[in-house]
Amino acid sequence: MKPAAFDYVRVTSIDEAIALLAKHGDEATVLAGGVSLGAMLNMRLVRPGILIDIKGIEALSAVHDAGTQLTIGVIVRQADLMVSAPAMAAVPLLAKAFPHIGHMQTRSRGTLGGSIAHADPSAELPLCLVTLDGAIELQSRAGIRTVKAREFFTGVLSTVRRPDELLTAIHWPTRSLRSGFGFDEIAQRHGDFAIVAAACHVKLTESGLINQLDVGLGGVEDRPLAFILHEFIGAKPDAALARALADHVMGLVAPTGDVKASAAYRKALVRLLVERVFQQAAASVEHAAREGVVVIPKALHDTASKAAGEVIGGHTKAAISVDLNGRTVRGSAEPRMLLSDFLRHELGCYGVRVGCEHGVCGACTVLVDGVAQRSCLQRAIEADGTSITTVEGLSPGNTMNALQEAFRRHHALQCGFCTPGILASATHFLRDNSQPTEDAVRDMLSGHICRCTGYHGIVQAILDAARPVSQ
Ligand SMILES: Cc1cc2nc3c(=O)[nH]c(=O)nc-3n(C[C@H](O)[C@H](O)[C@H](O)COP(=O)(O)OP(=O)(O)OC[C@H]3O[C@@H](n4cnc5c(N)ncnc54)[C@H](O)[C@@H]3O)c2cc1C
Ligand code: FES
Ligand code: FES
Known part of the structure; x- marks a missing residue:
């Protein structure tokens, strides 16, 4: 299906965006990466009167490290944040969650704010934000307000955002001394939305006992859940405690069943994953303070040049x-x-x-x-x-480049329908990963479906193209 008609405007300032939101109200929809919105438009699940494209607002890609809090502009792309080592060191839970968020080809366009605003109950970024007790900054003509993530999500794809408000920045609490983090999920296929996802933040006292314990769950109810577990404060973070915690959290949730999994299966996954993420968090506690300041060097805003402000x-x-x-x-x-x-x-x-x-x-x-x-x-x-x-x-005239030659040698295509897309992804991937592992190639390929080859030949071709000629 194709989208129904809508007006389009590209804006380059927050003021322009919020003036348009005030003018058009419910008729307007904000467009960030479009990775979620694009699918909804194509299926006509949404039919906005006007799309306000915010990717040209440079101010929305600002990053500010205030020590205990990292503030990240909403249009920062997931892929750019994921490769920022200082940002991942400041918020280690994000580093653990990012590899589960979609695929290389969706993270390359999907933004941080788009994921939070979209409010999918299984999405990893909202889950991390509620677990860490972060906050969301919203701006409208009435001014700026900051909403705690734990109060922001109100149901499936629903938040407290008013139609005239623009998300502008996300506040992430940074790692403190003696804190550790865990994240894991079960999905049908790598990169799919989680059936259940779990996150954990634990902070220990100097003597190694629990000082603070937060557990987050995604995919269980209609919004990401966060539990502050006061009853475990002062306990020793060992395997027995992990089991007791998992049983306790399982008793706190009322999962819903759907086409992907029954409520009972989800409940069983909650127990499994909570035990796992707690152990991960306890094992990753860092005893040294964080050093340095986060600066994401790349210009993260859009490069498109369509005249700004023109509807x-x-x-x-x-x-x-x-x-x-x-x-x-x-x-x-x-x-x-x-x-x-x-x-x-x-x-x-x-x-x-x-x-x-x-x-x-x-x-x-x-x-x-x-x-x-x-x-x-x-x-x-x-x-x-x-x-x-x-x-x-990809190559001049009727010639084939090294990657295409490798596809031919390894019989990496049959009908060839999927091949141009895979070649595009592999070209980008090999530029950033000159010596990839097989696991990394398979991870990149999770963003493609091939109905014919069974993937083995494709994986071998990409590994072969990456290998220096002398090997
Ligand atoms: C194949 C596939 C797999 C995926 N797997 C996952 C996954 O495993 N986990 C996951 O979390 N996500 C997944 N996604 C979704 C992906 O992460 C999206 O990038 C993200 O959910 C939306 O980001 P976006 O920038 O593309 O937002 P858009 O699609 O542009 O916007 C999403 C919604 O947010 C609103 N919005 C965006 N920005 C603002 C703003 N600043 N202020 C107000 N409203 C705003 C839009 O109006 C829209 O309603 C997947 C997507 C695909 C296609
Ligand atoms: S046609 Fe675009 S991902 Fe399937
Ligand atoms: S070669 Fe036919 S779909 Fe991949």
Whole structure:
């Protein structure tokens, strides 16, 4: 399915965004990475009158380290935060949770604030935020307010955010002395939303007894849950305590059953995961204070160049210019046109494949400014001014590059439907991982579905392409 028509406006300041939210109220929807919103638009689960694209607001990518609290702007991309070693050292629970959040190809576009605002009860970032007792900053014409994460989420995809409010920053409490963290989840497939996810924060006294204990759960009820477990203060953090804690927390929850898992199965997972994350947290307690200040060096805001502040009507064909495979090309598209359709139907790049149109199969993956992203989850208008590489541009003329040759040698394709998307992801992946492990390749491939090959040949081809010629 394709989205219904909507107006589109790209803004570059918070003031512009909140003025538009005040003007359009319920009719307006904020667009960040579009990784969740894109799928909902495509399936017509939402039909906004106007999309306000906030990726051009540089102020929303600011990061401020105040020692006990790290404040991160909402449009910081998940992939950029995940590779910031100082940020991960400041909030170690995030470092443990990030590998479970979707796939490389969704984290490369999904933002921090988008995940919090979306409020999926199984999502990892909201779970980490409630476990750590963090907070969310919201801004509207009425001013700025800060809401505790534990009061922010009100139900499935529901929060206390008013329609005229913009999330601007997320406050993450940083690691304190003698604290440890644990995170784990069970999902059907790596990168899927969790059936149950659990997080734990433990703080010990100087003599090694529990001083503070917080456990968070995702996927269990209609919102992420946090328990402050005063009854375990003063206890020794050993295996017996882990079991007692797991039994205790299991008794506090009332899971819901759905197509993925029954309520009873979820309850059993709560016991298993709470025991596990507590042991992880107790074993990871750090006895030295955190050093240094977090600075995320990269410019994290959007590079697209569509004129800011101009509302483009739902049926207006806007001019779009992209650097496609090394050549500047121009076309036009209504705001609702997907980048995948624009590349195929306007620009003739039939190597871009369209499968599911909700971000799961990976067939439509292309390189946007060198980064593997789903072209079915973004609109062509968002890509104006960017540089796009499709399978047609991976090697000159009719030649094949080393990766494509390796795919041929290892019989890494049969029908070839999934191959252009996988090549795009593998190109990005090999640039950042020159000597990857097989596990890392499989992790990257979890963002793609191939119905023919069984993956073995694909994994071998990517490993082979990464190997120096002399080996
Ligand atoms: C295949 C696949 C697997 C995934 N797996 C996981 C997973 O395992 N775990 C997980 O947590 N997520 C997962 N996701 C979702 C992904 O993490 C999204 O990136 C994230 O949920 C939304 O971020 P976004 O920036 O794309 O937000 P968008 O999609 O742009 O927005 C999401 C919602 O938040 C609102 N919004 C965004 N920013 C603001 C703001 N500043 N102020 C007010 N409202 C705002 C939007 O209006 C929209 O309603 C998956 C997605 C896909 C496609
Ligand atoms: S992920 Fe885009 S078509 Fe399936
Ligand atoms: S080769 Fe046919 S879907 Fe992958």
